[in-house]
Amino acid sequence: xxxxxxxxxxxxxxxxxxxxxxxxxxxxxxxxxxxxxxxxxxxxxxxxxxxxxxxxxxxxxxxxxxxxxxxxxxxxxxxxxxxxxxxxxxxxxxxxxxxxxxxxxxxxxxxxxxxxxxxxxxxxxxxxxxxxxxxxxxxxxxxxxxxxxxxxxxxxxxxxxxxxxxxxxxxxxxxxxxxxxxxxxxxxxxxxxxxxxxxxxxxxxxxxxxxxxxxxxxxxxxxxxxxxxxxxxxxxxxxxxxxxxxxxxxxxxxxxxxxxxxxxxxxxxxxxxxxxxxxxxxxxxxxxxxxxxxxxxxxxxxxx
Numbered sequence: 400x401x402x403x404x405x406x407x408x409x410x411x412x413x414x415x416x417x418x419x420x421x422x423x424x425x426x427x428x429x430x431x432x433x434x435x436x437x438x439x440x441x442x443x444x445x446x447x448x449x450x451x452x453x454x455x456x457x458x459x460x461x462x463x464x465x466x467x468x469x470x471x472x473x474x475x476x477x478x479x480x481x482x483x484x485x486x487x488x489x490x491x492x493x494x495x496x497x498x499x500x501x502x503x504x505x506x507x508x509x510x511x512x513x514x515x516x517x518x519x520x521x522x523x524x525x526x527x528x529x530x531x532x533x534x535x536x537x538x539x540x541x542x543x544x545x546x547x548x549x550x551x552x553x554x555x556x557x558x559x560x561x562x563x564x565x566x567x568x569x570x571x572x573x574x575x576x577x578x579x580x581x582x583x584x585x586x587x588x589x590x591x592x593x594x595x596x597x598x599x600x601x602x603x604x605x606x607x608x609x610x611x612x613x614x615x616x617x618x619x620x621x622x623x624x625x626x627x628x629x630x631x632x633x634x635x636x637x638x639x640x641x642x643x644x645x646x647x648x649x650x651x652x653x654x655x656x657x658x659x660x661x662x663x664x665x666x667x668x669x670x671x672x673x674x675x676x677x678x679x680x681x682x683x684x685x686x687x688x689x690x691x692x693x694x695x696x697x698x699x700x701x702x703x
Contacts, residue, residue, distance in 0.1 A: 401702050403428075404527055406433050411693040411694040412696065416434055416508075418508050430524070431562075431564075432524070434528060438471060439470060443474075444511070450531070450532075451539070454490075455487050455492040455493065458482040475509065484504065517562065527565075528554075528563060529567055535616060563583050588672070590650065604650070649672070662686075670687060679698055679702055
């Protein structure tokens with residue numbers, strides 16, 4: 400069985416990382432939702448993608464914001480004053496998600512609210528909780544270990560351990576979560592591997608403007624890999640196995656016949672983030688046990 404995991408709750412259909420998105424994902428029959436968490440200034444785990452408020456999706460008093468204020472500098476009460484229910488017309492993000500519903504009065508939720516929603520609406524709906532940090536500039540977001548500590552404490556307190564999967568590009572957070580509760584499975588997320596090759600990544604792989612800095616950090620031994628480097632373990636999957644992960648969670652084009660075989664040979668599960676629905680069947684054939692899609696409705700119709 401391949402799990403249908405709604406990326407940010409289903410960003411093609413509903414405002415990302417909001418309660419309406421998670422309600423929609425549950426109602427459409429998805430198996431779970433992926434979401435991103437950060438710590439507010441007063442220590443609340445809040446659900447939002449970036450480390451800063453995102454002008455493309457955030458309004459205040461009806462107007463689109465212009466400043467990218469760090470979440471860590473705002474209390475949850477202050478964050479609650481913003482509306483995250485609609486995409487700003489004309490932005491690149493709006494063009495990528497033209498079918499996303501426009502809603503008004505939608506708050507940035509706390510992780511505790513999403514967990515309580517999942518518990519009230521389903522007996523099995525999973526949350527793939529991404530422990531989000533700024534990989535190149537750690538000071539811009541939460542400390543990875545503190546973030547992991549807060550997340551583990553919350554899912555234990557709310558009795559949601561059995562339906563939690565941790566994911567993160569920052570393996571320091573995953574390593575800390577494993578130490579605190581080895582019973583919570585986690586998948587090691589990875590950036591597009593073309594970012595770290597010799598040639599220019601294709602535009603659809605989203606290369607950052609400071610690609611040279613990313614490549615330099617990776618070549619020196621990326622701090623976000625927590626000391627688990629592919630060169631020391633025979634392969635990327637070998638490093639992920641040594642980390643103690645249950646699986647590998649790459650950008651979908653990085654799943655080839657060869658990388659899938661290596662993943663399974665290491666005894667790891669395999670999931671893919673943001674594959675278009677037209678490649679879903681091919682990824683299932685390569686042994687993906689979960690697909691994290693912006694359109695869980697279309698995915699359900701393909702893999703069910």
